[in-house]
Amino acid sequence: MTTKQTNVGTMQAGYGQQRKIANIAAYIVLAVMVVIWIFPIVWLVLQSFNGKKGVSLNTFFPEVWTFDNYIKLFRQEGLSDPMDPNSPMVVLPLEKMTFPYGRWLLNTFIVAVFSCLISTLIILMVSYALSRLRFKSRKMLMNFGLILGMFPGFMSMAAIYNIMEIIGLGKQLFSLVIVYSSGAGLGYQIAKGFFDTIPRSLDEAAKIDGATRNQIFWIIILPLSKPIIVYTALTTFLGPWADYVFVSYFMKGDDEKFTVAMGLYEMLKPETMNEWFTVFCAGAVLIAVPITILFTIMQRFYVAGVTGGAVKG
Amino acid sequence: MDYLDYVQMTRGQQISYKIKSFFTGIPNAIKTIFLYIGYFFKSVFLFIANGFKYYGLRFTQGDGATKASYIIMGAGNIAHKQVMKGIVFLACEVAYIMFMVNFGLTYVSKIYSRGVHVDPKNPDLVVDGVVGNVPIEYEKDDFFGLSDKIANADTADDSNKVLLFFVLTLMVTIAFFAVYIANTKSAFATMETIREGKRPLSFVDEMKTFLDERYHITLLTLPILLLMVFNILPIIFTIFMAFTNYDKDHNAFNRLYWWVGFQNFADVFYNNAEKSYTFGKVLLWTLVWAVFATFSNYILGIVLALLINKKDIKAKGFWRTMFVITSAVPQFVTLLVMRLILDDKGIMNAILHTNIPFLSETGWARVSVIIVNMWIGIPYTMLSVSGILMNIPEDLYESARIDGANAVQQFTKITLPYISFVMTPYLISTFVGNINNFNVIYFLTGGKPGAVDYHSGAGTTDLLVTWLYTLTVSEADYKLASVIGIIVFVLCATGSLITFNMSKATKNEEEFS
Numbered sequence: 001m002t003t004k005q006t007n008v009g010t011m012q013a014g015y016g017q018q019r020k021i022a023n024i025a026a027y028i029v030l031a032v033m034v035v036i037w038i039f040p041i042v043w044l045v046l047q048s049f050n051g052k053k054g055v056s057l058n059t060f061f062p063e064v065w066t067f068d069n070y071i072k073l074f075r076q077e078g079l080s081d082p083m084d085p086n087s088p089m090v091v092l093p094l095e096k097m098t099f100p101y102g103r104w105l106l107n108t109f110i111v112a113v114f115s116c117l118i119s120t121l122i123i124l125m126v127s128y129a130l131s132r133l134r135f136k137s138r139k140m141l142m143n144f145g146l147i148l149g150m151f152p153g154f155m156s157m158a159a160i161y162n163i164m165e166i167i168g169l170g171k172q173l174f175s176l177v178i179v180y181s182s183g184a185g186l187g188y189q190i191a192k193g194f195f196d197t198i199p200r201s202l203d204e205a206a207k208i209d210g211a212t213r214n215q216i217f218w219i220i221i222l223p224l225s226k227p228i229i230v231y232t233a234l235t236t237f238l239g240p241w242a243d244y245v246f247v248s249y250f251m252k253g254d255d256e257k258f259t260v261a262m263g264l265y266e267m268l269k270p271e272t273m274n275e276w277f278t279v280f281c282a283g284a285v286l287i288a289v290p291i292t293i294l295f296t297i298m299q300r301f302y303v304a305g306v307t308g309g310a311v312k313g
Numbered sequence: 314m315d316y317l318d319y320v321q322m323t324r325g326q327q328i329s330y331k332i333k334s335f336f337t338g339i340p341n342a343i344k345t346i347f348l349y350i351g352y353f354f355k356s357v358f359l360f361i362a363n364g365f366k367y368y369g370l371r372f373t374q375g376d377g378a379t380k381a382s383y384i385i386m387g388a389g390n391i392a393h394k395q396v397m398k399g400i401v402f403l404a405c406e407v408a409y410i411m412f413m414v415n416f417g418l419t420y421v422s423k424i425y426s427r428g429v430h431v432d433p434k435n436p437d438l439v440v441d442g443v444v445g446n447v448p449i450e451y452e453k454d455d456f457f458g459l460s461d462k463i464a465n466a467d468t469a470d471d472s473n474k475v476l477l478f479f480v481l482t483l484m485v486t487i488a489f490f491a492v493y494i495a496n497t498k499s500a501f502a503t504m505e506t507i508r509e510g511k512r513p514l515s516f517v518d519e520m521k522t523f524l525d526e527r528y529h530i531t532l533l534t535l536p537i538l539l540l541m542v543f544n545i546l547p548i549i550f551t552i553f554m555a556f557t558n559y560d561k562d563h564n565a566f567n568r569l570y571w572w573v574g575f576q577n578f579a580d581v582f583y584n585n586a587e588k589s590y591t592f593g594k595v596l597l598w599t600l601v602w603a604v605f606a607t608f609s610n611y612i613l614g615i616v617l618a619l620l621i622n623k624k625d626i627k628a629k630g631f632w633r634t635m636f637v638i639t640s641a642v643p644q645f646v647t648l649l650v651m652r653l654i655l656d657d658k659g660i661m662n663a664i665l666h667t668n669i670p671f672l673s674e675t676g677w678a679r680v681s682v683i684i685v686n687m688w689i690g691i692p693y694t695m696l697s698v699s700g701i702l703m704n705i706p707e708d709l710y711e712s713a714r715i716d717g718a719n720a721v722q723q724f725t726k727i728t729l730p731y732i733s734f735v736m737t738p739y740l741i742s743t744f745v746g747n748i749n750n751f752n753v754i755y756f757l758t759g760g761k762p763g764a765v766d767y768h769s770g771a772g773t774t775d776l777l778v779t780w781l782y783t784l785t786v787s788e789a790d791y792k793l794a795s796v797i798g799i800i801v802f803v804l805c806a807t808g809s810l811i812t813f814n815m816s817k818a819t820k821n822e823e824e825f826s
Contacts, residue, residue: 023623026623026625029620036688041642044646055656122539125532125533125535126532126533128532129529135529152749152802154782154785155795155801156547158794159548160543160547162550163477166477182543185536212521213528217528244752244755249785261645264645264646265645280649284642287646288643292638292642295637295641
């Protein structure tokens with residue numbers, strides 16, 4: 001009996017020590033991983049303050065600190081100043097080429113905001129109809145949507161561009177808004193999952209009180225759905241904000257119509273990269289900061305959205 | 314088999330069960346796919362057959378006005394005191410006829426014009442079955458003269474427009490047919506109402522049902538309309554493209570393209586040595602990439618989540634946020650930064666004092682994209698696994714502790730089986746997502762490095778989707794691009810169908826309501 005007790009005692013002591021070692025190892029592994037994950041981001045931020053042009057290789061920290069890269073983003077350097085009669089008109093050599101970053105930022109913002117508004121409305125409408133209304137073709141529509149969603153997103157890009165040209169929207173920002181929000185009807189699953197969890201008795205009570213389905217949607221269901229509205233709005237805002245594929249095809253060659261994703265990609269073309277690399281970093285930091293803040297805020301919505309389906313099963 | 318049965322098995326049994334269920338699952342999955350297709354055709358057939366049956370029944374049992382509405386839409390409604398509704402139906406019919414006469418029929422007749430046209434690349438080859446009309450007669454060997462003549466002709470058709478408007482006419486016709494059927498139904502229903510001695514609904518009351526009983530129509534009309542015009546129409550158009558020779562030599566308004574049947578598919582699969590070789594290589598790499606990208610993220614994501622969620626680890630929120638921040642930065646930014654870091658003369662080589670061609674040599678580039686993909690994807694997996702870990706019922710651990718299981722046993726017998734059990738559908742959808750993973754490949758390597766024996770536009774790190782992008786944007790080889798698109802669709806559809814069958818989430822839809 002006694003031997004057994006001591007055995008347990010030493011085992012516990014050994015176990016405690018083991019646990020300490022395991023913990024230290026875990027912290028070390030975590031710390032190393034964080035460094036690996038954060039390193040490129042930190043490098044990007046540091047380079048955006050680098051006063052030396054080109055991709056610097058020898059030093060991790062910039063030798064000359066400057067804020068010029070951020071200023072250069074918004075200044076049409078080398079172009080004649082319309083306010084200044086003495087400023088010369090010059091044909092710019094390649095390294096003096098300018099990129100209208102301010103314009104891109106505005107374009108991106110306009111496209112993202114409008115796509116977000118239209119898409120959110122569409123997603124809420126579709127998911128409410130498929131979740132809480134019962135009608136004959138409901139299952140068929142859902143299956144059809146499932147099949148439609150499996151076509152690669154930009155497979156029909158050329159055809160869509162043809163349509164846009166025919167209806168007079170070729171090379172217009174509005175065509176991007178249409179592209180991003182017309183497919184929104186297919187992304188109803190997560191919002192539908194949310195609507196499914198709101199008790200049906202609410203609808204029935206309202207119906208007894210004489211409310212129409214229209215009133216139930218606007219007055220009862222929507223006010224209860226703030227989390228999913230926020231989630232939907234954020235994801236539909238972030239999609240256009242970071243999309244490259246459609247912009248690159250639709251706005252090819254017209255740099256006044258670029259969004260930031262396309263513009264920054266252009267900056268890193270081999271012929272302009274050396275001159276514009278640090279400016280690219282500044283532009284990237286500017287566009288990443290608001291998104292990072294938004295994303296960190298919506299982290300919990302994201303977790304709920306991603307795992308919702310799995311946990312339910 | 315339940316989760317609990319599974320947990321109770323020994324490790325060997327579990328592994329053999331998994332292997333067994335994988336292989337026994339294959340015929341089952343194939344069977345389900347065929348059942349699904351069969352079920353689909355059966356329901357379509359029944360739908361049409363029933364439609365005809367009731368269509369005929371309504372005609373024979375209807376009165377004169379109802380019968381009249383089979384030809385003059387809305388006649389039944391107008392005769393039965395629903396004047397406004399009848400007028401709306403009539404207006405639809407008139408509008409459709411106007412549309413067809415003035416617009417639709419022109420393009421329907423041109424979709425298979427039996428004109429002849431010369432292939433600019435092979436002046437000797439004359440083909441027929443052109444999309445659109447060639448306006449001018451010409452001599453077969455007068456190729457150079459021909460191109461001049463056609464370029465100057467204002468009456469030449471644009472094959473693109475002809476095909477696109479043909480698809481549009483097709484869709485309008487289908488929509489009109491639905492309205493037409495609704496019209497016969499409505500005529501019959503109002504007749505019945507009047508026979509029963511009731512008053513049919515007034516137009517205003519009828520409109521009010523769109524806010525209540527028929528609210529789904531109000532909600533879904535705009536989204537479906539948008540999908541029709543900007544998703545379905547372009548997809549049908551693109552599928553048609555796969556059966557033409559639409560590419561950079563056949564795309565301006567003066568260069569018609571024509572139907573080539575299954576030529577493009579034959580080229581990709583066996584007919585054209587260069588194309589089929591490239592396709593085989595790209596497909597193989599796509600699958601290899603999808604397997605590695607999925608499992609590396611899956612396993613390491615789980616490890617990271619377990620590390621962070623380990624009981625003794627403090628400041629869990631801090632660690633999680635550090636990883637989430639990296640995935641919050643837009644992917645095109647992080648990936649472009651990664652490209653610079655891994656460049657031949659990039660900072661990575663400078664730090665290591667080496668000259669490793671991280672992204673410029675096939676073998677290295679393939680490894681690099683998989684590793685960078687881990688950097689991109691692990692935080693996402695970590696987030697979703699964290700959610701699952703929090704959902705493991707605590708009583709499982711409690712009873713295990715009472716039975717004397719230590720930490721290692723608890724992990725291997727409860728945590729691991731639970732995660733793999735719940736995450737399987739997630740795993741398959743990630744696999745399908747990786748087949749379509751455009752960003753990582755395009756921003757890192759752009760599909761490069763190229764290979765001499767590959768078809769133009771393709772590189773050795775190209776996935777099917779990035780190749781599709783290059784074919785569309787820079788090669789303007791639309792016919793090949795749409796063939797690749799269809800193949801990717803088939804790949805993804807098969808994968809998704811398997812997921813769909815395995816995931817129980819869709820079956821429990823009504824549980825909460």
